[in-house]
Amino acid sequence: MENLTFRRATENDLPDIVNMLADDHLGETREKVTADVRELYIKAFEIIDADKNQELTVVETNGKSVATFHLTFIQYLTHQGGLRAQIEAVRTKSDYRGKGIGKKIFEYVINRAKEKGCILLQLTSDKQRPDAIRFYEDVGFKATHEGMKLKLD
Incomplete structure (x- = not known):
């Protein structure tokens, strides 16, 4: 898909972003698009937006x-004090999936990470998302490590 622009998110983008995060079988179980949690998303956005090492796009x-x-x-201290980029919460609106937007996102992100001097770009993907994992492999990612998470709530 042509004519894509990339920009930092603003607080006004939060409803769209949260809706995208909730628009799949896993996201719908952990995101809420109701007014009673709006302040939680705003607080998280403000922290992200104030941090020069984070870009919500x-x-x-x-x-x-x-x-x-x-x-x-x-x-990091490893890799002789190397800088890493981590990409998370990659979502495309369901009616725009399959149009090449994901590949354009990763072209952008790879270039952005190189601009910042990163030595590595990493991500995690839930094992319940086999299509996403195949996509990440198609754009060059390799499953070189075993990731683990500990849910704290």
Whole structure:
């Protein structure tokens, strides 16, 4: 898909972003699009937006938001003090999936990570998302590590 623009998200983008995050079988179980949690999303957005090492991005075509992702730059001591980029919460609106937007997102993100001097771009994907995992492999990611998470609530 041509005519994509990438920009930092604003607070006004939160309803669209949350709806995109909730628009799949896993997201619908952990996101809420109700007014009673709006303040939680606003607080998280303010923290993200104030941090120079985080970029919450909206992807638009013809002025309409069609995708989002969250990029974080993490300073490590390993790899001789190398900087890593981590991409999470990659979502494309369901009616725009399959149009090449995901590949354009990763072209953008790879270039952005290189601009910042990153030595590595990493991500996690839930094992219940086999299509997403195949997509990430298609754009060059390799499952080189075993990831683990500990749910704290």
